[in-house]
Amino acid sequence: MRIREIASGLEFPEGPIAMDDGSVLLVEIARGTLTRVTPDGRASVVAQLGGGPNGAAIGPDGAVYVCNNGGFHWHRRPDGQLRPGHQGDDYSGGRIERVNLATGKAERVYEACDGEALRGPNDLVFDAHGSFYFSDLGKGRARELDRGAIHYAKPDGSSIRTVAPGVMTPNGIGLSPDGKTLYYAETEGARLWALDLAGPGMVDRRKPPAPPGMRVLTASPGGHHQYFDSMAVDALGNVCVATILHGGITVISPDGGLVSHVPVPDRYTTNICFGGPDMRTAYLTLSGSGRLVAIDDWPVPGLRLHCNA
Numbered sequence: 001m002r003i004r005e006i007a008s009g010l011e012f013p014e015g016p017i018a019m020d021d022g023s024v025l026l027v028e029i030a031r032g033t034l035t036r037v038t039p040d041g042r043a044s045v046v047a048q049l050g051g052g053p054n055g056a057a058i059g060p061d062g063a064v065y066v067c068n069n070g071g072f073h074w075h076r077r078p079d080g081q082l083r084p085g086h087q088g089d090d091y092s093g094g095r096i097e098r099v100n101l102a103t104g105k106a107e108r109v110y111e112a113c114d115g116e117a118l119r120g121p122n123d124l125v126f127d128a129h130g131s132f133y134f135s136d137l138g139k140g141r142a143r144e145l146d147r148g149a150i151h152y153a154k155p156d157g158s159s160i161r162t163v164a165p166g167v168m169t170p171n172g173i174g175l176s177p178d179g180k181t182l183y184y185a186e187t188e189g190a191r192l193w194a195l196d197l198a199g200p201g202m203v204d205r206r207k208p209p210a211p212p213g214m215r216v217l218t219a220s221p222g223g224h225h226q227y228f229d230s231m232a233v234d235a236l237g238n239v240c241v242a243t244i245l246h247g248g249i250t251v252i253s254p255d256g257g258l259v260s261h262v263p264v265p266d267r268y269t270t271n272i273c274f275g276g277p278d279m280r281t282a283y284l285t286l287s288g289s290g291r292l293v294a295i296d297d298w299p300v301p302g303l304r305l306h307c308n309a
Helices: none
Strands: 001-007 013-018 024-028 033-037 043-048 053-058 064-068 073-076 082-087 095-099 108-111 122-128 130-137 148-152 160-167 170-175 182-185 192-201 214-218 227-232 239-244 248-252 259-263 267-274 281-286 291-296
Touching: 013 053, 013 064, 013 267, 013 281, 013 291, 024 053, 033 053, 053 130, 064 130, 095 122, 122 170, 122 227, 130 170, 148 170, 160 182, 160 192, 170 239, 182 227, 214 248, 239 281, 248 267
Parallel strands: 053 122, 170 227, 227 267
Antiparallel strands: 001 291, 013 024, 024 033, 033 043, 053 064, 064 095, 064 122, 073 082, 095 108, 122 130, 130 148, 148 160, 170 182, 182 192, 192 214, 227 239, 239 248, 239 267, 248 259, 267 281, 281 291
16 A cells, blocks of 8 residues: 655644645644645644643534544654654643634543543544534543543533443444444553444443443554554445554554454554545554645545545
C-alpha cells in the first residue's frame, strides 16, 4: 500500500472525519483545536476548544461533536515526536462539545453522567437512531489511573446514561454494520471488546460470558509492545484499530479469528477513517510526527457512517 502525505506540522492530530468536499476535519489535541485540512494540505482552525479535543464525529444536525479529555501533560521525545502523558496541570475537565461548522462556535453538551463528572472522553460513534456512544477513558496521574466507562447520549443534551461502567482505558469505539454489536478498544491491554446490544444503548445481559454481553475478540495480537487507540469499521465488519508503538493499523475480523497488521511509519498511529467516492481511501492520523496521510487503495471499503459528512 502506498502512503500519501496530505499535511504535516499538526500538533498531535486525531479524530479524522472525511468530508464530502474532499477535506478532512480533525482535532489537534496538543493545540486544542478542531481543524480542517483541504486536499492540498492547507490546515485552518475551525474552532478553538482548549483542553484536549480527542474523538470527533458529524451528528444528525450537521454539527461536529467532540470528545474533550480535558488536557494532557506533553513530552517531546529526542526524535522530535510529541507524546501525551498524565493529566495536565491545566486540566479543564472532561466534556462532550458541539461545534457549529458555519460559525466555529462551540458549546458544552455534557460534562457529567448521573452526577459523576466525565474524566477523559475519548471517542464516539453515532447510531441509526441519531444518538451516540462514547468512551470515557479516564485520566492518569502519577500514582493513580481512573476506571473508565462507555456512555450513550442524545445529541441535544437531554439524555445520557452509562452502558458499561468501570471498564479499563476504553478508547476507540465503533458499531458493526447491522448495529447490533458495539466495539471498543482497550488501550492498556491492547484488547478489542465486543458488546452485544439488545437495543439502543442497552447491552444484552442474557449473553455470556462474564461480564454478560461483553467478550474479548483479540488480546495484544502484536505482543506486549503496543497499545490500541481509535478505530473504524469496514463494510465487511472488520474492525481497523490504530495501534501505538507497534505503529500501524490492526485489522480484526468480526469473530476475532483473523488478525492482520498494516505497518505505518509512525509509532503513534492514533486513528483511521474512510472516505472518497468508493470509501476505499483510508485517512490516518500519524500523531507523533504530526501528519495526516492517506492510503488510496484500502482492500475493503469503509463502512459508511450514519451521519453524512
